[in-house]
Amino acid sequence: xxxxxxxxxxxxxxxxxxxxxxxxxxxxxxxxxxxxxxxxxxxxxxxxxxxxxxxxxxxxxxxxxxxxxxxxxxxxxxxxxxxxxxxxxxxxxxxx
Amino acid sequence: xxxxxxxxxxxxxxxxxxxxxxxxxxxxxxxxxxxxxxxxxxxxxxxxxxxxxxxxxxxxxxxxxxxxxxxxxxxxxxxxxxxxxxxxxxxxxxxxxxxxxxxxxxxxxxxxxxxxxxxxxxxxxxxxxxxxxxxxxxxxxxxxxxxxxxxxxxxxxxxxxxxxxxxxxxxxxxxxxxxxxxxxxxxxxxxxxxxxxxxxxxxxxxxxxxxxxxxxxxxxxxxxxxxxxxxxxxxxxxxxxxxxxxxxxxxxxxxxxxxxxxxxxxxxxxxxxxxxxxxxxxxxxxxxxxxxxxxxxxxxxxxxxxxxxxxxxxxxxxxxxxxxxxxxxxxxxxxxxxxxxxxxxxxxxxxxxxxxxxxxxxxxxxxxxxxxxxxxxx
Ligand code: SF4
Numbered sequence: 001x002x003x004x005x006x007x008x009x010x011x012x013x014x015x016x017x018x019x020x021x022x023x024x025x026x027x028x029x030x031x032x033x034x035x036x037x038x039x040x041x042x043x044x045x046x047x048x049x050x051x052x053x054x055x056x057x058x059x060x061x062x063x064x065x066x067x068x069x070x071x072x073x074x075x076x077x078x079x080x081x082x083x084x085x086x087x088x089x090x091x092x093x094x095x096x
Numbered sequence: 097x098x099x100x101x102x103x104x105x106x107x108x109x110x111x112x113x114x115x116x117x118x119x120x121x122x123x124x125x126x127x128x129x130x131x132x133x134x135x136x137x138x139x140x141x142x143x144x145x146x147x148x149x150x151x152x153x154x155x156x157x158x159x160x161x162x163x164x165x166x167x168x169x170x171x172x173x174x175x176x177x178x179x180x181x182x183x184x185x186x187x188x189x190x191x192x193x194x195x196x197x198x199x200x201x202x203x204x205x206x207x208x209x210x211x212x213x214x215x216x217x218x219x220x221x222x223x224x225x226x227x228x229x230x231x232x233x234x235x236x237x238x239x240x241x242x243x244x245x246x247x248x249x250x251x252x253x254x255x256x257x258x259x260x261x262x263x264x265x266x267x268x269x270x271x272x273x274x275x276x277x278x279x280x281x282x283x284x285x286x287x288x289x290x291x292x293x294x295x296x297x298x299x300x301x302x303x304x305x306x307x308x309x310x311x312x313x314x315x316x317x318x319x320x321x322x323x324x325x326x327x328x329x330x331x332x333x334x335x336x337x338x339x340x341x342x343x344x345x346x347x348x349x350x351x352x353x354x355x356x357x358x359x360x361x362x363x364x365x366x367x368x369x370x371x372x373x374x375x376x377x378x379x380x381x382x383x384x385x386x387x388x389x390x391x392x393x394x395x396x397x398x399x400x401x402x403x404x405x406x407x408x409x410x411x412x413x414x415x416x417x418x419x420x421x422x423x424x425x426x427x428x429x430x431x432x433x434x435x436x437x438x439x440x441x442x443x444x445x446x447x448x449x450x451x452x453x454x455x456x457x458x459x460x461x462x463x464x465x466x467x468x469x470x471x472x473x474x
Binding site for chain 1 (some may be wrong): 099102176224246332357367
């Protein structure tokens with residue numbers, strides 16, 4: 001009950017303060033009563049909680065997080081590569 | 097890069113990123129020469145932590161302590177009895193959310209009431225109540241409203257519609273509780289806890305702060321010296337948040353930080369908070385299961401809207417005395433972060449999801465249910 005689900009807004013019915021969202025292929029209706037007028041636009045990512053849009057998701061912030069993860073992964077990949085080379089250097093079966 | 101919806105799911109569950117954070121955490125934990133207990137306040141986090149086996153990825157000196165943030169689990173028996181009694185009244189349709197209908201009260205659960213002929217309905221969204229009321233004009237609809245900061249404004253939206261449209265057949269039984277007040281009660285008597293249950297820092301649930309802002313935790317950092325990181329619910333979010341907490345400890349900082357920057361701000365959702373403040377005021381106290389009375393930790397309808405309050409209207413038939421839990425059930429201790437489900441003698445034996453004895457086994461956000469389901473017990 002308590003999870004909030006990222007979804008994408010596909011249409012808006014401003015008269016009834018409702019919108020249709022896509023949650024990974026599943027379409028559903030959500031209320032916009034908790035959002036200010038005009039705050040949510042078609043194509044926006046939003047968080048859905050028990051049938052309500054509770055906020056928009058900032059794509060720039062999401063991108064920043066993902067970039068951080070990529071940097072961390074690159075760092076470990078490089079370390080791993082270094083370790084592999086180091087292990088290779090110490091390998092007793094080394095022929096060259 | 098431009099974000100796709102799938103990025104918001106897959107990339108925050110990526111096993112390689114989880115592993116990379118595990119390495120960073122391990123490195124940092126080595127430089128800390130004491131046990132660090134991190135309480136995840138919310139049951140949704142407990143669920144993620146158990147589902148992805150995060151306790152197994154933690155170094156020996158880093159522990160998760162499961163907190164009281166599950167609205168179904170913390171509901172005391174007398175309030176479940178209220179719901180049961182209300183549902184048994186003639187001409188009443190009792191509506192509620194989530195797993196509430198399965199929790200046993202002293203006469204049985206709402207499911208049992210239904211078996212005895214009561215009209216109990218479970219809705220996905222509180223908005224459905226309006227439709228139920230329209231379709232059943234000759235019936236009294238009672239919404240048994242539960243939840244933390246995350247669901248309180250949704251109840252306020254329904255109240256707003258009832259008031260503005262002058263809908264005559266909906267009443268509310270309000271059980272909305274708040275996170276910071278109950279967190280404070282857990283910080284009293286910390287020295288009396290077992291070492292592995294002592295709380296050094298908190299993981300704050302992101303959706304609570306989507307509504308209430310990250311500022312609700314300021315006093316924990318400032319006055320109680322406990323770092324707080326507001327975290328998303330995906331496993332990468334949780335791992336990153338743990339890392340952020342360790343960084344604070346190592347660098348001697350004590351702050352409220354937001355990991356879930358993609359939707360949390362300092363002040364939260366202004367319109368939602370306005371709605372809450374229009375219809376609700378703080379109740380003097382709420383009796384939490386296992387934790388007892390906590391002052392200012394819940395909402396009640398303002399006096400102006402007392403005519404919508406089922407607790408007023410049915411006052412004479414609703415008991416006020418406290419009812420104890422099953423004597424073997426450790427839910428109370430578990431909700432305080434003083435015990436884990438495996439310490440309960442009947443966990444997985446007498447008490448199972450198919451035959452729950454306590455609330456922590458009923459709710460999918462309850463610690464006992466998460467332990468039972470994912471079984472990666474440490
Ligand atoms: S296993 Fe069942 S009886 Fe034991 S603490 Fe959990 S809910 Fe209570």
